[in-house]
Amino acid sequence: MAEQPLLSVENLTVQFRGDAGWVNAVEGVDFAVGAGECLGIVGESGSGKSVSALSILKLHSPANTRYASGAIRYGDRDLLTLPQRRLRQVRGGEIAMIFQDPMSSLNPVLTIADQIMEPLRQHQGLSVQAARRKAIELLDMVRISDASRRIDDYPHRLSGGMRQRVMIAIAVACRPRLLIADEPTTALDVTIQSQILELLRELQREIGMSVILITHDLGVVAEFAQRVVVMYAGRVVETASVPALFERPMHPYTEGLIRAVPNLDEDVHRLTTIPGSIPDPSMSITGCRFSPRCREAVQSCLEKPPSLVDAGAGHLARCPPRIAAGGIS
Amino acid sequence: MSAAPIVVVRDLVKTFVARGAALRAVDGVSFDVRQGETLGLVGESGSGKSTTGRILVGLEAATSGSINLFGQEISSVRGRVTPAAVRRRLQFVFQDPQNSLNPRMRAQDAIAEPLDVTGGWSRIARDDRVRELLEMVGLPRSCGDRFPHEFSGGQRQRIGIARALALKPDFVICDEPVSSLDVSMQAQIVNLLLDLQERLGLSYLFIAHDLAVVRSISTRVAVMYAGGIVELAPKRELYTSPRHPYTQALLAAVPRITSNRARAAVITGELPSQIDTVPGCTFHPRCPFALERCRIEKPKLREIAPGHLAACHLHETPA
Numbered sequence: 194m195a196e197q198p199l200l201s202v203e204n205l206t207v208q209f210r211g212d213a214g215w216v217n218a219v220e221g222v223d224f225a226v227g228a229g230e231c232l233g234i235v236g237e238s239g240s241g242k243s244v245s246a247l248s249i250l251k252l253h254s255p256a257n258t259r260y261a262s263g264a265i266r267y268g269d270r271d272l273l274t275l276p277q278r279r280l281r282q283v284r285g286g287e288i289a290m291i292f293q294d295p296m297s298s299l300n301p302v303l304t305i306a307d308q309i310m311e312p313l314r315q316h317q318g319l320s321v322q323a324a325r326r327k328a329i330e331l332l333d334m335v336r337i338s339d340a341s342r343r344i345d346d347y348p349h350r351l352s353g354g355m356r357q358r359v360m361i362a363i364a365v366a367c368r369p370r371l372l373i374a375d376e377p378t379t380a381l382d383v384t385i386q387s388q389i390l391e392l393l394r395e396l397q398r399e400i401g402m403s404v405i406l407i408t409h410d411l412g413v414v415a416e417f418a419q420r421v422v423v424m425y426a427g428r429v430v431e432t433a434s435v436p437a438l439f440e441r442p443m444h445p446y447t448e449g450l451i452r453a454v455p456n457l458d459e460d461v462h463r464l465t466t467i468p469g470s471i472p473d474p475s476m477s478i479t480g481c482r483f484s485p486r487c488r489e490a491v492q493s494c495l496e497k498p499p500s501l502v503d504a505g506a507g508h509l510a511r512c513p514p515r516i517a518a519g520g521i522s
Numbered sequence: 523m524s525a526a527p528i529v530v531v532r533d534l535v536k537t538f539v540a541r542g543a544a545l546r547a548v549d550g551v552s553f554d555v556r557q558g559e560t561l562g563l564v565g566e567s568g569s570g571k572s573t574t575g576r577i578l579v580g581l582e583a584a585t586s587g588s589i590n591l592f593g594q595e596i597s598s599v600r601g602r603v604t605p606a607a608v609r610r611r612l613q614f615v616f617q618d619p620q621n622s623l624n625p626r627m628r629a630q631d632a633i634a635e636p637l638d639v640t641g642g643w644s645r646i647a648r649d650d651r652v653r654e655l656l657e658m659v660g661l662p663r664s665c666g667d668r669f670p671h672e673f674s675g676g677q678r679q680r681i682g683i684a685r686a687l688a689l690k691p692d693f694v695i696c697d698e699p700v701s702s703l704d705v706s707m708q709a710q711i712v713n714l715l716l717d718l719q720e721r722l723g724l725s726y727l728f729i730a731h732d733l734a735v736v737r738s739i740s741t742r743v744a745v746m747y748a749g750g751i752v753e754l755a756p757k758r759e760l761y762t763s764p765r766h767p768y769t770q771a772l773l774a775a776v777p778r779i780t781s782n783r784a785r786a787a788v789i790t791g792e793l794p795s796q797i798d799t800v801p802g803c804t805f806h807p808r809c810p811f812a813l814e815r816c817r818i819e820k821p822k823l824r825e826i827a828p829g830h831l832a833a834c835h836l837h838e839t840p841a
Contacts, residue, residue: 383566455712457773
């Protein structure tokens with residue numbers, strides 16, 4: 194990524210209103226996605242991966258959300274400060290999004306046709322007939338057979354995999370430059386997941402779009418993304434290329450997470466665990482937020498929050514002791 | 523492993539009637555669970571794995587078939603006639619510890635409920651047993667007076683397990699017990715189940731869709747598709763030399779971290795609706811190796827190698 198990235202998130206801090214005042218959901222998040230690249234964001238629940246992604250299009254409820262710091266650079270614009278009207282032109286047009294649960298993200302009382310035609314009419318100003326023709330083409334493109342008949346169905350008539358295909362058709366309708374996919378296959382069975390990932394891969398190539406893939410599944414990231422951002426408790430703890438991250442994880446959390454995934458190709462006596470659990474966002478931890486669970490924590494880890502440091506070749510980690518020791522111990 | 527089976531299921535069928543159409547959710551399932559082992563039951567949504575578990579524990583009545591628990595024949599068909607003495611040896615751990623615990627019941631009362639229902643426990647003995655169970659599942663002995671929302675997802679599942687163990691069962695059915703948990707929590711719960719099995723001599727039926735999790739806990743694994751078992755084998759054999767094309771496709775579809783990606787072709791299509799019954803093998807519309815015979819005749823689950831069963835015409839020795 195030598196050239197200018199397509200989109201970059203810089204020092205993003207998002208706060209939500211809690212019972213006892215504002216709570217940092219994500220803090221000082223940095224990542225960038227290049228043109229045509231697929232960036233994976235992985236983390237467990239509460240890591241802030243979805244919060245970060247939804248912030249790109251400011252999809253959080255305005256009354257309970259505060260963007261306390263940061264910028265989201267897209268071309269020469271900052272999406273965080275863009276007026277609502279201009280942001281609406283970007284949403285669904287240049288930047289599109291798909292969600293985990295295709296049932297709750299499709300409108301149950303509108304037909305598939307209505308829902309695919311909406312962005313085409315909105316962003317491209319197509320006539321009803323032209324939009325309908327284009328919608329059928331799009332259903333073909335996402336491999337829904339018998340598209341000209343299926344288009345008048347309501348969402349409940351489709352299986353989960355089919356619904357996700359429809360969501361993808363809506364998302365790519367305006368040939369976006371960036372697709373944000375938030376756990377797009379988590380609700381699907383594994384054989385359907387592989388079909389959807391294959392479809393996304395083909396569309397990415399065809400349209401030349403960038404993809405930000407948010408997932409908790411390390412296997413999905415390993416197979417689909419080129420670069421990965423690992424988040425923990427609202428912060429980025431590591432960023433690297435896919436091969437570097439899986440072959441040489443720097444942060445003890447990343448390493449623990451990779452080891453905790455049960456292996457499909459090997460028998461083990463017991464799984465490797467990370468002790469403890471993810472801290473509540475409102476919990477104040479002075480030093481490194483992973484230190485209460487870290488087997489390698491030293492005094493300095495408990496005293497001040499570590500910064501994200503480049504260990505070389507674009508491999509960044511938020512763990513000064515590991516980096517000082519030259520990576521993996 | 524030649525331990526005696528404690529659970530014997532034969533030709534189990536469950537038909538649901540929806541809007542006049544019959545849906546065969548479970549379509550002739552047979553298996554054994556042996557003393558001290560874990561039988562993994564793996565499959566995608568709609569495969570019938572959860573319904574099978576629910577019938578065993580008595581949450582659903584079977585349409586036909588036989589179930590023998592601990593040497594006693596259970597009339598599964600007419601529903602809840604399982605004798606209490608058999609019932610208490612068999613317990614269930616649910617998927618979602620959030621919804622399976624009463625939010626207004628303290629942890630200690632949720633855990634003690636089976637004791638209270640069966641009776642015969644003094645107050646002191648009951649409280650001692652609760653503390654013992656808390657400790658057994660890795661929770662502090664003192665946390666019993668807290669409510670479910672004060673625990674994390676992983677801790678709630680520990681409470682669910684403690685509750686299932688209250689009556690000292692021999693056989694525990696775990697239905698997707700770790701699928702709503704994060705990876706780091708998931709590993710803790712799988713290890714806990716393994717430790718408890720070793721310590722208490724439990725047998726498990728472990729129902730899950732995640733093939734890697736199933737491998738980490740099972741002794742033998744049965745793969746279900748569209749209501750039937752298509753393959754059943756000792757764990758290592760199933761994962762290293764799967765014989766049924768569906769098992770092969772399923773294993774190939776799992777995204778892996780390790781780079782040895784001999785990616786098999788993605789199988790097309792989706793699970794058939796069980797209302798329009800597919801003639802022949804239920805997998806043939808998606809099977810890359812389907813023969814003419816597969817479209818007509820339903821293959822039987824038969825032994826193709828010692829202890830390795832598959833329901834596939836490709837593996838039948840020609841007559």
